[in-house]
Amino acid sequence: MQNKGKHMYKQNKYIILSNEALTDDVYKMILGGDTQYITAPGQFINIQLDGKFLRRPISVCDYDDESITIIYKVVGEGTQQMKNLVAGEFLDLLTGLGNGYDxxxxxxxxxxxxxxxxxxxxxxxxxxxxxxxxxxxxxxxxxxxxxxxxxxxxxxxxxxxxxxxxxxxxxxxxxxxxxxxxxxxxxxxxxxxxxxxxxxxxxxxxxxxxxxERMGCGFGACMGCSCKTKYGNKRICKDGPVLVKEEIIW
CATH class of the missing domain: 3.40.50.80 (Nucleotide-binding domain of ferredoxin-NADP reductase (FNR) module)
Structure with a gap:
């Protein structure tokens, strides 16, 4: 477990319970494992895939005490790899990332x-x-x-x-x-x-x-996803991904 100020996240292994197509290129995956560090809607997870240096950030669609549901679109090599995963395989996740909606x-x-x-x-x-x-x-x-x-x-x-x-x-x-x-x-x-x-x-x-936003670490250390706001620079992965309308600069 890592402590990152007011947010907490955890790295752990999760078992794939199902991975099925919703449309031609959109898939729904349900993962079994520890969900205690997901505390607000709008938070995300960061998925480690074999052979990939950077993790893939995916929003949490839903969760309960024992499972996480994600929905992802196949747009590149990483999500193409995810599409081919089957029930019973394991994924290494960081969970409880981001601030979520208030x-x-x-x-x-x-x-x-x-x-x-x-x-x-x-x-x-x-x-x-x-x-x-x-x-x-x-x-x-x-x-x-x-x-x-x-x-x-x-x-x-x-x-x-x-x-x-x-x-x-x-x-x-x-x-x-x-x-x-x-x-x-x-x-x-x-x-x-x-x-x-x-x-x-x-x-x-x-x-x-x-x-x-494209991310490196996913928890605020690398500064790769920083953006300007009316209240200074913020990291989308840690200070976001949720920003309020009044602070956004286009």
């Missing part, structure tokens, strides 16, 4: 996820609903074939909207096209940078953004 800021939150930014919205929605909040969710994709986890959010009790860029499912356009008529008092979002900029400009309330 769920105390809202009563009627709007959750906005784009593509592989959708997964961390799921456990966040669970926590918000458990806290008695009225949750709306907008999930953005390019096409109908890429849509995943719509039913899972609806099963939680979220009012759920889907957007597709090509109009093949849900609202045609981007996530900002769906949020215009939604009543909310705060927002949480995760997704690609162009979506973040659009959400930043389209929202009138405060909110929290979970940034995706």
């Amino acid at each position: 769920i105390s800021k809202s009563t009627k939150p709007l959750l906005i996820g784009g593509g592989v930014g959708v997964p961390p919205m799921y456990n966040l929605a669970k926590k918000l609903i458990k806290a008695g909040q009225e949750v709306s969710v907008v999930l953005g994709f390019n096409t109908k074939q890429e849509v995943f986890y719509e039913a899972e959010f609806k099963d939680l009790g979220c009012t759920t909207y889907i957007t597709t860029v090509d109009g093949s499912y849900g609202t045609k356009g981007f996530v900002t096209d769906a949020i215009k008529n939604i009543d909310y008092d705060y927002f949480y979002t995760c997704g690609p940078l162009p979506m973040f900029k659009a959400v930043y400009n389209a929202t009138e309330t405060s909110g929290q953004f979970s940034f995706e």
Whole structure:
């Protein structure tokens, strides 16, 4: 176990319980092991893969006392390697990384996820609903074939909207096209940078953004993921990945 100020993380071996496709290039993996150092929605894990020097940071989609669920998109050699892993194999993980979302800021939150930014919205929605909040969710994709986890959010009790860029499912356009008529008092979002900029400009309330960034160590030692904010430089892996709207500099 390592102590890194207010955050704590742990390196350990986790067994793969399942690894299955949700779409053509998006996969869901469930890992069994110690989850006690995951303390907030929006935190991430760092996965060691055979033959790779750097670990792969992946957001936590969901977790319970004995397992972690992640959803990842196959985009390079590392995730291609993950795709081929099977139940019963073991992975070396760092868990409990990052600050996660603060769920105390809202009563009627709007959750906005784009593509592989959708997964961390799921456990966040669970926590918000458990806290008695009225949750709306907008999930953005390019096409109908890429849509995943719509039913899972609806099963939680979220009012759920889907957007597709090509109009093949849900609202045609981007996530900002769906949020215009939604009543909310705060927002949480995760997704690609162009979506973040659009959400930043389209929202009138405060909110929290979970940034995706290339990382070296994953726990704040190498400074490889530093970014400028209105309150000084911050490390996305340790001071983030969640930043509040008011501190972001585009």
